[in-house]
Amino acid sequence: MSESMRKLLIVEDDLGLQRQLRWAYDGYEVLVASDRAAAIDLLRAEEPDVVTLDLGLPPDPDGVSEGFAALAEILALKPDTKVIVASGHGARESALKAIADGAWDFYQKPIDIDALGLIVERAFHVHALEAENRRLAAQAGGGSVLGGMITAAPEMLKVTRTIERVANADVSVMLLGASGTGKELLARGLHDASARRQGAFVAINCAAIPETLLESELFGHEKGAFTGAVKTTEGKIEQAHGGTLFLDEIGDVPLPLQVKLLRFLQERVIERIGGRKPIPVDTRIVCATHQDVDAMVAAGSFREDLYYRLAEIVVRIPALAERPGDAGLLARHFLAKYAAAMNPQVTGLAPDARAAIDAWGWPGNVRELENRIKRAVIMAEGKSVTAADLDLEGEDDGTVINLKAAREAADRKAIRHALARADGNISGTARLLGISRPTLYDLLKAYGLHG
Numbered sequence: 527m528s529e530s531m532r533k534l535l536i537v538e539d540d541l542g543l544q545r546q547l548r549w550a551y552d553g554y555e556v557l558v559a560s561d562r563a564a565a566i567d568l569l570r571a572e573e574p575d576v577v578t579l580d581l582g583l584p585p586d587p588d589g590v591s592e593g594f595a596a597l598a599e600i601l602a603l604k605p606d607t608k609v610i611v612a613s614g615h616g617a618r619e620s621a622l623k624a625i626a627d628g629a630w631d632f633y634q635k636p637i638d639i640d641a642l643g644l645i646v647e648r649a650f651h652v653h654a655l656e657a658e659n660r661r662l663a664a665q666a667g668g669g670s671v672l673g674g675m676i677t678a679a680p681e682m683l684k685v686t687r688t689i690e691r692v693a694n695a696d697v698s699v700m701l702l703g704a705s706g707t708g709k710e711l712l713a714r715g716l717h718d719a720s721a722r723r724q725g726a727f728v729a730i731n732c733a734a735i736p737e738t739l740l741e742s743e744l745f746g747h748e749k750g751a752f753t754g755a756v757k758t759t760e761g762k763i764e765q766a767h768g769g770t771l772f773l774d775e776i777g778d779v780p781l782p783l784q785v786k787l788l789r790f791l792q793e794r795v796i797e798r799i800g801g802r803k804p805i806p807v808d809t810r811i812v813c814a815t816h817q818d819v820d821a822m823v824a825a826g827s828f829r830e831d832l833y834y835r836l837a838e839i840v841v842r843i844p845a846l847a848e849r850p851g852d853a854g855l856l857a858r859h860f861l862a863k864y865a866a867a868m869n870p871q872v873t874g875l876a877p878d879a880r881a882a883i884d885a886w887g888w889p890g891n892v893r894e895l896e897n898r899i900k901r902a903v904i905m906a907e908g909k910s911v912t913a914a915d916l917d918l919e920g921e922d923d924g925t926v927i928n929l930k931a932a933r934e935a936a937d938r939k940a941i942r943h944a945l946a947r948a949d950g951n952i953s954g955t956a957r958l959l960g961i962s963r964p965t966l967y968d969l970l971k972a973y974g975l976h977g
Contacts, residue, residue, distance in 0.1 A: 531553075531554060531555045532553075532554050532555065532575060532576070532650050533554065533555045533557060533572050533573070533574035533575060533576075534551055534554040534555070534556050534557065534574060534575075534576050534577075534578070534646065534650075535557045535558075535559065535565065535568055535569065535572070535574040535576070535577040535578070536548070536556060536557065536558050536559070536577075536578050537559045537560075537562075537565045537577060537578065537579045537580060537583065537596060538558070538559075538560070538578070538580045538612075539560045539561065539580065539582070539583055539584055539587060540580075541560075543637070544558050544560070546637075546639070547578070547637075547639075550639045550642075550643065551643070551646070554646075554650075557572055557574060560583075560584070561583055561584050561592075562583055562592055562595060562596040562599070565577070565579075565596055565600070566596070566599055566600070566603070569600055569603055569604060569607075570603065570928040571928060573604060573928070574607070575606075575607065575608065575649075575650060575653045575654075576607070576608045576609075576610070576646055576649045576650055576653065577600060577607055577608070577609045577610070578609075578610045578611075578612065578633075578642070578646065579593060579596060579597060579600075579609055579610065579611050579612065579629075580593065580611075580612040581593025581594065581597075581611055581612060581613075581620055581624065582612075583596060590620050593611070593624075594623075594624070594627065597609055597611065597624060597627060597628065597629060598627065598628075601627075601628045605628075605680075605681065606653065606656065606657070606680065608630040608631075608649035608650070608652065608653050609624075609628070609629045609630055610629070610630060610631045610632065610633060610642075610645055610646065610649060611624040611629045611631075611632045611633075612632070612633060612634075612635055612637075613632045613633065613634055613635065630649055630652075631645050631648075631649065633645055656680060672686040672689055672690055672712065672715035672716075672719060673686075673711045673712055673713075673714050673715020673716070673718060674711065674715070675708060675711055675712065675715065676852070676855055676856050676859050677849060677852050677855070678851055678852065678855055679844075679848075679849035679850055679851055679852045681844045681848055681849050681850075682843075682844060682849050682852065685712070685841060685842075685843055685844070686712070686715070688841055689712055689715060689716045689719070689841060690719050692716070692839050693716050693719035693720040694719075694720055694721055695839075696810060697838040697839050698791070698810070698811045698812070698813070698835060698836050698837070698838045698839070699713075699716060699811075699812045699813075699838070699839045699840075699841060700776075700812075700813050700814070700815075700819075700836050700837040700839070700840050700841070701713060701812070701813070701814040701841050701843060702814070702815065702816075702819070702840060702841070702842045702843065703814070703816065703842065703843030703844070703845070704816050704843075704845050704891055705816050705890070705891065705893065706846075706890050706891030706892050706893030706894060707843045707844070707845060707846070707891045707892060708843065708891075708892050709774065709814035709843060710729055710772060710774060710814070712841075712843065713727075713729070713770070713772040713812045713814065714727055714729075714772070716770070716812060717769065717770040717772075717810075717812070720770070720810070722768065722769050722770055722810060724768075724769075725766070725767070725768035725769025725770070726765060726766050726767075726768070726769040726770075727766070727769055727770050727772065728762050728765050728766040728769065728770070728771050728772065729771075729772040729774065730743060730744070730762050730771070730772070730773060730774065731774045731775055732773055732774065732775045732776055732777075732778045732779050733774070733775035733778040734775075737780050737783075740779070740780070740783060741783050741786070741799060742759075742761065742799055743761060743762055744761045744762050744763055744783070744787070745761040745763060745764075745786065745796050745797070745798055745799060746758075746759050746760045746761030746763075746764055746796075746798040746799070747759055747761075747798050747799035747800055747801075748798050748799065748800035748801045749800075750800065751798070751799045751800025751801075752799070752800070755799075755800070758798070759798075760798075761796070761798065763790060763796055763807055763809050764796065764805065764807055764809075766809040766810075767807050767808055767809055768808055768809075769809065769810070770809070770810045770811075770812055771809050771810070771811055771812070772812050772813070772814070773811060773812070773813040773814070774813070774814050774815075775814070775815055775816070775817075776813040776814065776815050776836065777815040777817035777819060777822055777828060781827070781829070784828070784829045784832050785829070787832060788829060788831060788832045788835060790807070791811065791832070791835040791836070792835070794806060794807060794808065795807065811836060813836050819833060819837070845888070845891055846888040846891045846892055846895065847887050847888050847889075853883050853884065853886070853888060853895060854880060854883055854884060856892060856895055856896075857875060857879075857880075857883050857895060857899055858874075858875065860895065860896050860899040860900065861874070861875060861899055861903060861911060864899060864900045864903040864904075865903050868900075868903055868904055869903050869904060869906060871906075871908075871909060872903050872906050872908075872909060872910070872911060873909045873910065874909070874910050874911070875910060875911050876910040876911060876912045876913070877942045877945040878912055878913040878942065879902075879910070879911050879912050879913045879915070879916055879918075880942065881913070881938075881939060881942040882913040882916060882918035883895075883916070883918070884938075885918075885939070886918050898916050898917065898918070899911070899916070901915075901917075902915035902916045902917075934973070937969065937973065938973050940959065941955070941959065941966075941969060941970070941973070944958040944959050952966060952967070
């Protein structure tokens with residue numbers, strides 16, 4: 527069998543259906559698993575690009591719990607996998623939930639082999655296109671997308687496409703993600719992509735303003751409403767009339783103020799503190815938080831009715847560690863930005879710095895990366911920022927899918943360190959690694975590294 531033949535994993539516990547599907551796909555290398563454990567073992571060993579998954583797997587063949595667990599595990603190990611789930615009669619809700627959880631498509635049982643064959647072929651085609659796009663983006667150094675976001679990761683590109691789709695639908699959007707993932711940048715990108723782009727974009731961090739002042743900041747106040755109110759002042763909601771108001775850390779809004787915010791969202795009118803006249807306001811709300819809002823609603827610290835008003839569309843933003851390749855792209859972007867302003871002699875990243883950036887887990891996300899690069903540019907004594915300038919040890923804290931991937935990661939690390947020690951000299955690097963120059967050139971090409 528050709529090594530280049532595309533691999534299809536069929537996860538199905540019905541032996542008769544297994545045989546039927548196996549023989550239906552003579553153009554692929556077909557792998558078959560009867561349960562979740564066997565499917566994950568094959569995924570690790572063979573890395574198939576496409577998986578067909580029956581949600582009814584043992585020990586829950588009449589339910590979907592085991593199938594959903596398999597789907598989650600497959601996508602966690604290999605996010606680019608195209609998973610096509612099986613949906614029995616009356617199980618459309620399960621199929622739609624699977625799509626929401628990351629499945630690529632679904633097919634109905636009993637199976638129409640020809641129809642499923644078209645779905646599978648399309649999945650392989652899309653997977654190949656996405657892989658080529660990632661390769662070209664990496665070669666070109668990535669690029670700027672919505673709102674100036676620097677990314678080439680499919681996980682983040684999916685987020686930006688979602689935001690672009692909802693930009694012109696006048697609905698409230700909630701961005702969920704850890705601190706430092708770029709929520710305000712995406713909110714501004716949503717505003718710029720919407721019909722409100724000519725209006726104001728106003729941002730406020732609800733966690734940074736004392737509770738006693740937050741109401742005045744949002745709704746404004748009339749002259750004389752309280753001590754120090756020497757003039758009538760518009761609040762942020764009014765300032766964003768015709769545009770977009772970004773409420774960062776919405777989870778920190780106190781319950782009494784949540785009531786007033788809910789009234790605005792329902793009636794689209796406000797009253798300033800000390801005022802008596804309702805003021806109509808046409809402002810779109812985009813909010814964000816790093817907190818678990820569902821848990822806050824369950825605990826009673828966040829109003830459920832307000833949550834549903836704010837979360838008409840929910841967009842979850844991946845952490846930087848979940849965006850393969852983006853740390854390197856962003857590092858080069860920030861280095862160019864800060865070197866021009868603070869230390870023009872710095873022109874790039876040393877090989878050990880690139881290796882450390884790729885290996886680090888970035889718990890503080892993009893904000894941590896930007897701060898480290900800024901500090902490193904200031905501290906660098908030579909033309910290149912080193913791992914020492916970044917204060918990174920370069921230890922890999924990630925997981926790998928199988929032994930082959932682990933070996934490749936070790937090879938990359940060894941080659942990068944040797945390149946750094948040899949100052950990029952190919953002959954010196956090959957000598958340090960104990961291999962020939964042609965072998966080193968082959969490895970550099972295979973791993974997309976540069977001498």
